[in-house]
Amino acid sequence: MSPPTSIWLWPPERAASPPLAFPAPQVWQIPDYVPMRNITEPIVTLEGHSKRVGIITWHPTARNVLLSAGGDNLLILWNVGTGEMLLTLDDMHGDLIYNVCWNRTGSLLVTTCKDKHVRVIDPRKQQVVAENFEEPIALQEMDTSNGVLLPFYDPDSSIVYLCGKGDSSIRYFEITAEAPYVHYLSTYSSKEPQRGMGFMPKRGLDVSKCEIARFFKLHERKCEPIVMTVPRKSDLFQDDLYPDTPGPEPALEAAEWLAGKDAEPVLVSLRDGYVPLKNRELKVTRKNILDNKPPMGPRRSHSTCDANFSRPSLEDLLEEIRSLRQTVQAQEKRISDLENKLCKFTNGTA
Template sequence: MSFRVVRQSKFRHVFGQALKRDQCYDNIRITKSSWDSTFCSVNPKYLAIITEAAGGGAFLVLTLDKIGRVDRDAPLVAGHKAAVLDIHFCPHNDDVIASGSEDCTVKVWQIPEGGLRENLTEPVVNLVAHQRRVGLIVWHPTAQNVLLSAGSDNKIFIWNVGLGEVLVEIDSFPDIPLSACWNRNGSRIITSCKDKKIRIINPRTGDVIKTSFAHEGSKPVQVIYLKDGKIFTTGFSRMSERQYALWDENMNNIVINEIDSSNGVIFPFYDPDTSIVYLCGKNIYARVCLLFIFQGDSVIRYFEITEESPFVHFLNVYQSSQPQRGIGWMPKRGLDVSTCEIARFYKLHQAGLCEVIPMTVPRKSELFQVDLYPDTASDIPALTAEEWFEGKDADPVLMSLKECHQNSQLSAANKAAKKPNILAKAIKKPLSGSSATSVGSRSQADTNSSSVTQENAPTAANIQNILDDIRKLKIIVKGHERRIKSLEDKVQFYEGQKNDSHI
C-alpha cells in the first residue's frame, strides 16, 4: 500500500534570489511616512518610489534599465503640496501613474517617453473631491480610465479619469477605509475598514451588498479578491498574532491560520495565473526618544490556493537580513519567461536600496513552459469607462507570453557576434582588357547589390516592433469578435421579439 506524503505541486520549489547590488537601484531617499502603503509601483517600463521631500510631496520614476546609484538630483514627479501616500501605474497605459496625497487630491501623471529629464510638476488630470488625505488608489482591472480613491474623510470615490469626473461617491464607512480591491471583471469591490468590518460593495451604485467581521484584532486588515470570487484577508487576532484567512464569496470562513506574533502589516500579492499568494510584511517606522527605529519583516511567504483541503498550502519563504520598508510587484507581462520567472519583487530597504528579487521555478529545459505561463492579462482595456458605468462587465483581455519568449530569443540571436567567413569570396586575379572591365563591373555590381541588401535587411528592432504590432492586433481582433457576437445576439433577440409581436 502506497500513499502520498508530500502534496504534488509544480510550485513546490519556487525560490527567490536577490540580484547583486549593482543590478539594483541605490541611493534613494525613501519616504519616512508611517502610512500603511507599499510606497512603490512598477510596470514593464518604469519603477516608481515615493521619496522624502521637503516642502511638498514627490516620487521618483526611473526606467528599469537605470540600475545602480541614483543621482541625488534626479528629476522627480513633484506636484503635490503635501506628502504622497500611495502611487499606482495604470494597467492599460504604462506611461500613466496616479498618486494620492495628504493634500486631499489625486493626481494623474503622464511620464514622457524615455523617462523624466526634469521635474514633472503639472499633472494631466487633477481629481479633487476628498476633504481629507487620500491614502489609497486602485485602478479598475478591465475598464479604461476608471480609478478608485479612498480617503480619511471615510469616503470612496470612483472616477472617470478621462473626464476628471466623479462617477460614484460611496459614503458607507464609519471610519477610514484601509484597503480595497476590485474583483476580476470589476463588477464588485471589497473593502476593509478601521471598524474591523469587510464590505462587499456594488461600485456603480455604492450599495453595500454584504458586511462581515474578518479578524478580531484592532490593527489594519488587508483584503483582496481571488479569480474565482473567493476572498483572501490578512490581519491580526485578539492577541495581536498575525493571521491570514480564506473566505467564500458570501464571507463564510473557509480557513484561518496564524502566521507569527510580529506587528507589521502584511500586504498580499496575488497571481491569478498560478493561484499563488505572496505575503509581504512591512516594517514599522517608529519615533522613540527622538530616534527613528525600524522594526519589522524581512521575509516573503508564499502559498498556493487550491480546492483541496487545507485550501491554502504553504510553499516556501524568502528570507533576507534586512527588513522591507515597502515593496513593488511586477505585472506578469513584465517578467522574464526565458528564466522561468513567475514573480518579481522590488524591495525597499531603509538605507535607500531598492532590491530586485525574482521568483523562479527551476526547470532544465530552455523551451517556453506552457504550464507555468497560461494566457495573462494584457494592457488592452476590455471596456471604456462609459460602457462600464452603463452596466457592462468583461474579464481582462488576455495575451500569450510565448511571443515574449520568442522575442527574447530573437534578440539574443541577433546580439550574437558573427565571425567573418574568409571563404565567402573567392580570391580573383586581376585581368586585362575588356575582361578586366567586365569583371570589375560585375564586382562593382556585386558590391552595390550586397550594400543594398544590407541596407534593406530587417533589424532586430524592426522585427520586434512588427511582432509587438501583430500581438496587439490579435488582441484587438479578439475583442472585436466578442463585441460582434454580442451585437448579433442582441439583433437576433430583437428580431425574435418583433416576430412574436406580429404573430
C-alpha cells in the same frame, strides 16, 4: 485598466499651485520616447479626499477607471482620462480601510477594514452586498507582528503573496478549491523591512528565465526589485506557468462600465516574450591580430612632432568644438519645444 505610459507618485516633489492640505493622487505620464528633461508637472491631480490616500487600484477592464481609498474612510472612483470623480462611496466603513481588490470583471470590489469586517461592495449601486462573514474557510497564523499585511494574488498560478508592512519577509501560499484550501510554499527573507510593496503585472516578467513574480520593495531612499523564479532547466516555453493573462488593452470605456456593462479582461499570450536560450548566448569572435599587417612606409620615432600640428590648427579645432556645442544646444531647445507640443496633442489640449 492602467495606461502603459502612466505611473502614480505622491506627494508631488514640486507643486505648480499652492500645496494642498492633504497630498492628492497625481497622474504622471511617461512618454514612449526618451525625455530630454526632468518631468516635473503631473497631467491630472485628483482632489477629493480630506485625508492622505494610502490605496489606489486600477479597474481590471474599464479604461482609465481608478479607485482610491484614504484615511477619511472614503472610496472614490475616478476617470483619470478626464480628471472627474465618477462615484463616491461613503458611510460604508467606520474605520481605516486596510485593502481593496476588484473581482475579475470589475463588477464588485472587496475591502478589509480595521473594524475586522470584510465587505463585498457593488460600487455602481453604491451598496454593500455582503459583510462580516461568519467563519473563514481557512485560518493561517502568521506571526506576532502587528503590521498591516499587503496581499498580492496571482490568478494564473493561484499563489497569494503576503508582505507585512514593516516586516522583512514575503510569505507565499498556493490556493486550491479543496480543503485545506491554503498550502504554505515558502518564505523570502531579507534584512531590511519594507515600507511598501508593488507588484509587476504578469506581462512584464521575463518568461525566458521562468520568472513568475516581481516585487518592488520600497525602502526609505530606494526601490529594490525582488524576483521570484521557478528553477527549470528546459529551454522551451513553459505553458503551465504562463497561461494567457490580462493585457494592457481595456475591454470597456469608463462610460460603458458606469452605465452597467461588464466584460471579461482582454487576454494576451506571453509566448512572444520568450527568447530561447541559444539565441541569448553571448557570442565572441576572436581575431588574430597578426592577420592585420601594418602599412608599408618609412618608420619614424614616436617622439617626432608633426610640423603641421601647430598652434593655429589647435585653435581651429577648439573653434569647431565651440560651434558644435552651440548647434547641440540649439537642437536641444528645438527638441524640448517639440516635446511640449507633442504632450499637448497627446493630452488633447491642442
